Amino acid sequence: MRVKFWGVRGSIPTPTHSTMGYGGNTACVTLRTEAGHLFILDAGSGIRALGQHLLSNRENEPLTGSVFISHFHWDHIMGIPFFMPLYHPNSHYSFFSFRHPHSSFQEVIEAQMNVPYFPVPMKSMAGERAFYEIGEQSFEVGDCLVTTRRLNHPQGCLGYRFDDGHAAFTYATDHEPDGGPFDRNLFELAHDADMLVLDAQYTPVEYEGGRRGWGHGTWESALQIAREASVKRLVLFHHDPDRTDLQLSQIVEKARKQFPALDAASEGWEVRLSRTIPVARPEKMGALERVYALAATPPIPRLVNSVVARTGD
Ligand SMILES: [Zn+2]
Ligand SMILES: [Zn+2]
Numbered sequence: 001m002r003v004k005f006w007g008v009r010g011s012i013p014t015p016t017h018s019t020m021g022y023g024g025n026t027a028c029v030t031l032r033t034e035a036g037h038l039f040i041l042d043a044g045s046g047i048r049a050l051g052q053h054l055l056s057n058r059e060n061e062p063l064t065g066s067v068f069i070s071h072f073h074w075d076h077i078m079g080i081p082f083f084m085p086l087y088h089p090n091s092h093y094s095f096f097s098f099r100h101p102h103s104s105f106q107e108v109i110e111a112q113m114n115v116p117y118f119p120v121p122m123k124s125m126a127g128e129r130a131f132y133e134i135g136e137q138s139f140e141v142g143d144c145l146v147t148t149r150r151l152n153h154p155q156g157c158l159g160y161r162f163d164d165g166h167a168a169f170t171y172a173t174d175h176e177p178d179g180g181p182f183d184r185n186l187f188e189l190a191h192d193a194d195m196l197v198l199d200a201q202y203t204p205v206e207y208e209g210g211r212r213g214w215g216h217g218t219w220e221s222a223l224q225i226a227r228e229a230s231v232k233r234l235v236l237f238h239h240d241p242d243r244t245d246l247q248l249s250q251i252v253e254k255a256r257k258q259f260p261a262l263d264a265a266s267e268g269w270e271v272r273l274s275r276t277i278p279v280a281r282p283e284k285m286g287a288l289e290r291v292y293a294l295a296a297t298p299p300i301p302r303l304v305n306s307v308v309a310r311t312g313d
Contacts, residue, residue: 001167002032002272003195007046008265010174010201010216010238011075021245023267025049026075027173027238029197033164037142038065040093041160041171046267047079054085063091063127066141070173071157072100072108080109081118091127094141098150098158099133106131134158136185149185151175153215159189167194167273170231173238175199176214177221190229194273197265198222200236203251219251223259236264 007025014024026044033039038061040047054063063085070076085091100108109131110122138147147161152175159172170193177183190196201216219236226234236255239248252264263269 001034001162001164001169001274002270003169003197004030004032004270005046005265005267006030006050007042007044007079008237008239008267009044009075009241010199011241013045014241018244018246019239019241021266022239022248022264025267026078027070028079029171029265031162031169031171033142033144033162034166035143035164036061037144039141039144039162040065040067042070042076042173043067043080043083044075044077045079045082048082048084051083051085055088058085058088063088063093065093067093067095068146068158068160068171069095069097069105069109070151070159070171071097071153071155073155073174074112076174077109077112080122081113081120086125086127086129089126092129093127094130094132096132096134096146098135098156104131105133147189149189150182151186152178152182157215159186161189161193167275169193169273170196170198172196172198174215175217176212177217177225183225186225187229190225190231193229193231194275195233195235195271196226196229196231197235197237198225199238200264201238201240206240219255223255223262226259226262231261233261233263234259236262239264 007028008023009026013026025046027042028044028046028050029041030050031039031041086093095109097105099105112118113120113122134148136149138145143164145163148158151157151159151172157174162169170190172186172189175186199217200219200222202211202218204218204220207218222236223234248264252262256262
């Protein structure tokens with residue numbers, strides 16, 4: 001599978017001279033499996049450039065894919081109105097995330113385009129869309145096994161593990177270590193993964209200086225989790241808006257002394273993941289209920305047994 005970073009910043013876009021090295025757009029990562037299925041992880045401002053790329057390349061590949069939203073804070077959904085493939089009549093995208101206590105997943109996504117926040121309602125987008133509400137489970141999308149677990153973040157957040165039989169990739173943004181069940185969830189998602197993309201917004205000094213409980217981790221907590229979960233490669237993600245390129249480079253240099261296979265995510269970085277021993281796939285279980293769909297024939301994900309064993313219970 002191939003991983004590409006389109007947005008790596010947390011909280012708000014930062015188009016400043018001191019942040020453009022690693023990038024100023026908010027969260028958006030793509031995953032292309034060996035069979036060619038496209039997964040889009042979060043729809044922050046980085047998804048705009050992805051949309052331009054997909055449209056310019058549409059002669060070679062269809063405008064389809066699966067969009068996994070970690071949660072509904074603006075930095076993870078603000079790019080949707082500017083993701084131009086959604087306006088294209090021949091596009092089809094399936095959206096996945098959890099149900100909000102007061103609104104359906106679809107309503108939450110559509111709301112940011114309602115009056116008076118945006119001039120064009122989501123219903124005006126000509127492409128087909130399907131919305132799937134998911135919990136903590138495993139299911140197949142295309143050739144890929146997807147496993148989800150809840151992370152520790154205000155108003156909730158889902159972490160994702162993708163396994164196409166060639167490599168395992170874990171996306172876990174917006175997580176504050178809790179030393180309890182949420183860390184165990186993260187361990188399950190990340191165990192033995194070829195790459196872990198993990199929230200590392202703060203320095204340890206910042207965290208202890210009044211940001212405890214804000215829903216984010218530090219680069220030190222990230223590498224501790226990566227080590228415990230035997231992750232092959234750790235990528236620090238969701239960079240603080242105030243973090244300059246120079247500061248990030250210094251963090252990487254310091255952190256690599258403790259965990260050499262470490263990088264800080266940067267916009268435009270693309271990496272291929274594979275392993276010589278294929279990742280084992282579990283048995284299939286049944287069909288995931290399609291909770292809401294605008295499309296006539298969206299792909300129905302299939303539930304399968306959990307790919308990772310629970311630890312401690
Ligand atoms: Zn965020
Ligand atoms: Zn958040």
